[in-house]
Amino acid sequence: MASKITIPVSDFENSKTPQQVGRRNLSYQNAGEILKRKLASNLASESDHDTSLLIHAATVSARKECKRDVAFVLKETLKTPEFPSESRMQIQCQKPTPLSPDEALAYLLENTLTKQQYISTRLLNKSHNSDIYPPYNEVIEAKLQCRPEGIEVMENTAQVLLQNLLDHTAQRLIKLQSDVFKEFPDIFKIKLICSYGFDGTTGHSAYKQKYETEALGTPISDQSLFVTSVIPIQIIDSFDRHIWINRAPQSIRFCRPLKIELIKETAVHIMMEKNQLDNQINNLTPFTYKYDENRDIEVSYEMHMTLIDGKVLNVLTDTKSTQCCPICGVSPTQMLKISNFSSETFVPKVKALQFGS
């Protein structure tokens, strides 16, 4: 009796086929990530992890489904053993990005390449399927774009008008910051603030050069050099927003020479140069940059003479001795005697503070 009601456990389990009980079978397409992996792994183990067979099977199904590209790639994978690694390389390798003429010019100048070296580098790269360098004539064109108009070169001087140099600087900086101007369509007036000054060097080798002109009655000599330069510091707009700031104001990269002259740095010449510069600064006119068809940007200039050394400062502030303070003119003897530091002796001389030294 008892044995009759015993239900064999094994029979009960066998009758429970997947079709009858449990979750309905999902197709691969509709399955979630985990199930997809399980289905694929089941199929792989059913065919004893024979990759070639599985790929072949996939090729057959792809053809059935009219997925020609898939079928082609799979067939190629089976046929050519190098194909998978080659296509992996091709996908992973990024295509080379070509240099702009300005970037190429910067590279050329930075590495002091000759024309021939540049051309050879370019051809070598081209022959290795990496045509990233622009042709040399485009680089030359970019270099000419860096040059202000009206450069005057004489036997002993090379100079450009301050107005031309500033206009050119403003134009290049606006181009550089064109994203900022696009972002703020309300910028119509900007101010370019620059630092300028001069300094002389002596003791250069004298070469046996014959000069035809004479400067102020003294014969020209290539032993001394006197250079006037301008450094753009920042650009602000009419709302006092900073459009551009020179992050490396002391770097030679931002130093724009205004005048290079073969002459000795004397007090007379310093004063003459300063007067000439003051004259040019007083006559500066604002520059209008055509940003696009319905937008003009007016650039005005603000110049500060801060690019000078102690010697020039002494001449400009009329300080007779280098021992005296160029700001207030106090001498070392006075300095030792005085105990009242708020006395009138320490009051700065008129216009002595503008030189920033």
Ligand SMILES: [Zn+2]
């Ligand atoms: Zn002082």
